[in-house]
Amino acid sequence: MLSDKVKQFAPARLTADVSRLPEAERKALGKLIEASMRLDPIFDRQACAENPEIRERLLADSTPEGRDRLAYFDIMRGPWDRQDHHRPFAVDRPRPPGAGFYPEDLSADELHGWIGQRPGDRAAFESLFTLIRRAEGGLVAVPYSEAYAAWLGPSASLLEEAAALTENESLRRFLRSRAEAFRSDDYYASDKDWMDLDSQVEVTIGPYETYEDELLGLKASFESFVTVSDPEASGKLSRYKELLPEMERNLPIPDEVKTERGGESPIRVVDLVYSAGDARKSVQTIAFNLPNDERVRAEKGAKKVLLRNVIETKFELIMRPIAERILEPAQLEHLSAEAFFNETLFHELSHSLGPAFTGAEGARVEVRLALGSTYAALEEAKADVMGAYNILFMIRKGHFPESFREQLLVSYFAGLFRSTRFGVAEAHGKGAALQINRFLEERAARFDPGSRRFAVNTAELEAAITRLVRDLCLVQHRGDQQAARELLARYGEVSEPMRQALGGLAGIPIDLRPIYPLAGE
Known part of the structure; x- marks a missing residue:
C-alpha cells in the first residue's frame, strides 16, 4: 500500500544553531533559502516534463489513497517509484530513460546518429546544460538558461541580494558569479569560486549530477544545499586532503592508470538547513564531492562536503x-x-x-x-x-x-x-x-x-x-x-x-x- 511506502521515509528535523551568526549572514542565509526554492520547479520538469500537470491531477483526489499517492509523488519527485525499478504508481506508462531532458521517444542510437551526421552539433548536444527537443522534423539543443529562465532569473536575483548582504568576500564573489552562470550557462568560473568559498554560511547551488539522465548520463540536474559550516571540525579533517596524492600512488593499479589532479580539495563539515531540487528526492544525500567539471578538478581538485x-x-x-x-x-x-x-x-x-x-x-x-x-x-x-x-x-x-x-x-x-x-x-x-x-x-x-x-x-x-x-x-x-x-x-x-x-x-x-x-x- 502507498501509505506503507510513505511511512518508509521518517520525518526528520534538520537544522543548525544560527545564533552565533552575524545578523548580515542570517539575512543572507534567508535569501539563499529563497533562491534555492526556485530550483524545485526546474528539477520537477527535469525529472518528468509532465510533473506539474500530474501533480495538479493528484491534488484533486482528496481520498485517503489520493493523499497517500500525492505524498509519495512528492517524496519520489514524480510518478515512478525510485525504490522499485521506477515502477509507475501515478501514471500508466514506464519512465523514459531520458527523464525530462529528451523527447520521450528519442533513442540513444537516434541521437548518436544525428550528431554523427552533424558534428557541429556535438558540443551543444553533449553539453551538461542543454535540453534536447524535436523541432521542424529534427532535433535542437535548448540552453538551460533559456528553457528555465522563468525560475533561474528570480533565483539569480536572490543570489545577488544575498551577495549584497553578506560580509564574507568569498561568498559574495561566488554568489555573483553563480548568478551570472544561471544566465549564461557557463559554470566554469563560478565552480572555481565555489572551490574557494570559505564562509560560515555556504551554499552549493546549480546543475551538477547526471543521475536522472539514464539515456546517456549527460544532462545535469539542478539542486541546492544551504548549510552552516563548522570550521573547527573541518580543520581537523584537512590533513586528509594533503594525503590525496599519496592515496593515488597507493592505488592497486598500473601507474599509467593513475591521475594527477589539483591539490586544493578542501573538506567541509557542515549542518544542512535546506535542500532543493535533485538534493531533495527520495533518498537524502549525506555528503557530496563537487564540482564534476574535470577542468576544475585538474586545476583545484574537488571539495568534499559532509552533512x-x-x-x-x-x-x-x-x-x-x-x-x-x-x-x-x-x-x-x-x-x-x-x-x-x-x-x-x-x-x-x-x-x-x-x-x-x-x-x-x-x-x-x-x-x-x-x-x-x-x-x-x-x-x-x-x-x-x-x-x-x-x-x-x-x-x-x-x-x-x-x-x-x-x-x-x-x-x-x-x-x-x-x-x-x-x-x-x-x-x-x-x-x-x-x-x-x-x-x-x-x-x-x-x-x-x-x-x-x-x-x-x-x-x-x-x-x-x-x-x-x-x-x-x-x-x-x-x-x-x-x-x-x-x-x-x-x-x-x-x-x-x-x-x-x-x-x-x-x-x-x-x-x-x-x-x-x-x-x-
Missing part, C-alpha cells in the same frame, strides 16, 4: 537498526558511528581518485562520457570500495589506530545494505549490490539462511576490497561500456541472500523525509 546532521540522523535511525538485524551478533560490537562517518568522508575523497580520462577510440575522453549510462553506478561502487581501501591505507600509515580496522570493515559491509534499500534502479543502490554480491562470491562474507544474518571474514574482505578497486578502475580506464554492463548485470541485482536479509528489515525507515525549520517548515 554532519544528516549523517548522524541516518546512523541512529537507519544504519544501527539495520546492522542489528543483518549482522552476526558477535560482530555487532564492531559497529561504529565513527567508521560510518569516515567511510562517508573517504567515499567522497575517492571520487577524486582513479581514472578521470580514457583513451577510448583514440581520443582523450572523460570516463563519464565514455561509460555513458553505466558510469553512475560504477563510479558509486568505486567510491565506496576505494573509500574503505583508503581508510585501510590510513590505518597502515598510523592515521587511525589498528583497532579501527575491524570497525571499518564491519561497518562498511553493513552500510552497503542501507544503500541497497534505495533500490537497484538507483546508482548508489546498484553499486552497493555489486559490492555485496562480489564479496559473497569471494567468501569475504558468508550468509546463514537460518538466521538471515551475515558474518564478515575481515581478512578475506580486505583482500577482496583491493581486487575490486583494481577491477573497477581498469574498466573505467578502458572506458569499456561492455565490461561495465556485464559487471552490473552479474552483480548489481538483489541476490537471494540479499533478498532474505532485506526482507527482515520491516519497520526500519528506508530514508529521511527532511523538515527544515529555518525555512518555515
Whole structure:
C-alpha cells in the first residue's frame, strides 16, 4: 500500500544553531533559502516534463489513497517509484530513460546518429546544460538558461541580494558569479569560486549530477544545499586532503592508470538547513564531492562536503537498526558511528581518485562520457570500495589506530545494505549490490539462511576490497561500456541472500523525509 511506502521515509528535523551568526549572514542565509526554492520547479520538469500537470491531477483526489499517492509523488519527485525499478504508481506508462531532458521517444542510437551526421552539433548536444527537443522534423539543443529562465532569473536575483548582504568576500564573489552562470550557462568560473568559498554560511547551488539522465548520463540536474559550516571540525579533517596524492600512488593499479589532479580539495563539515531540487528526492544525500567539471578538478581538485546532521540522523535511525538485524551478533560490537562517518568522508575523497580520462577510440575522453549510462553506478561502487581501501591505507600509515580496522570493515559491509534499500534502479543502490554480491562470491562474507544474518571474514574482505578497486578502475580506464554492463548485470541485482536479509528489515525507515525549520517548515 502507498501509505506503507510513505511511512518508509521518517520525518526528520534538520537544522543548525544560527545564533552565533552575524545578523548580515542570517539575512543572507534567508535569501539563499529563497533562491534555492526556485530550483524545485526546474528539477520537477527535469525529472518528468509532465510533473506539474500530474501533480495538479493528484491534488484533486482528496481520498485517503489520493493523499497517500500525492505524498509519495512528492517524496519520489514524480510518478515512478525510485525504490522499485521506477515502477509507475501515478501514471500508466514506464519512465523514459531520458527523464525530462529528451523527447520521450528519442533513442540513444537516434541521437548518436544525428550528431554523427552533424558534428557541429556535438558540443551543444553533449553539453551538461542543454535540453534536447524535436523541432521542424529534427532535433535542437535548448540552453538551460533559456528553457528555465522563468525560475533561474528570480533565483539569480536572490543570489545577488544575498551577495549584497553578506560580509564574507568569498561568498559574495561566488554568489555573483553563480548568478551570472544561471544566465549564461557557463559554470566554469563560478565552480572555481565555489572551490574557494570559505564562509560560515555556504551554499552549493546549480546543475551538477547526471543521475536522472539514464539515456546517456549527460544532462545535469539542478539542486541546492544551504548549510552552516563548522570550521573547527573541518580543520581537523584537512590533513586528509594533503594525503590525496599519496592515496593515488597507493592505488592497486598500473601507474599509467593513475591521475594527477589539483591539490586544493578542501573538506567541509557542515549542518544542512535546506535542500532543493535533485538534493531533495527520495533518498537524502549525506555528503557530496563537487564540482564534476574535470577542468576544475585538474586545476583545484574537488571539495568534499559532509552533512554532519544528516549523517548522524541516518546512523541512529537507519544504519544501527539495520546492522542489528543483518549482522552476526558477535560482530555487532564492531559497529561504529565513527567508521560510518569516515567511510562517508573517504567515499567522497575517492571520487577524486582513479581514472578521470580514457583513451577510448583514440581520443582523450572523460570516463563519464565514455561509460555513458553505466558510469553512475560504477563510479558509486568505486567510491565506496576505494573509500574503505583508503581508510585501510590510513590505518597502515598510523592515521587511525589498528583497532579501527575491524570497525571499518564491519561497518562498511553493513552500510552497503542501507544503500541497497534505495533500490537497484538507483546508482548508489546498484553499486552497493555489486559490492555485496562480489564479496559473497569471494567468501569475504558468508550468509546463514537460518538466521538471515551475515558474518564478515575481515581478512578475506580486505583482500577482496583491493581486487575490486583494481577491477573497477581498469574498466573505467578502458572506458569499456561492455565490461561495465556485464559487471552490473552479474552483480548489481538483489541476490537471494540479499533478498532474505532485506526482507527482515520491516519497520526500519528506508530514508529521511527532511523538515527544515529555518525555512518555515
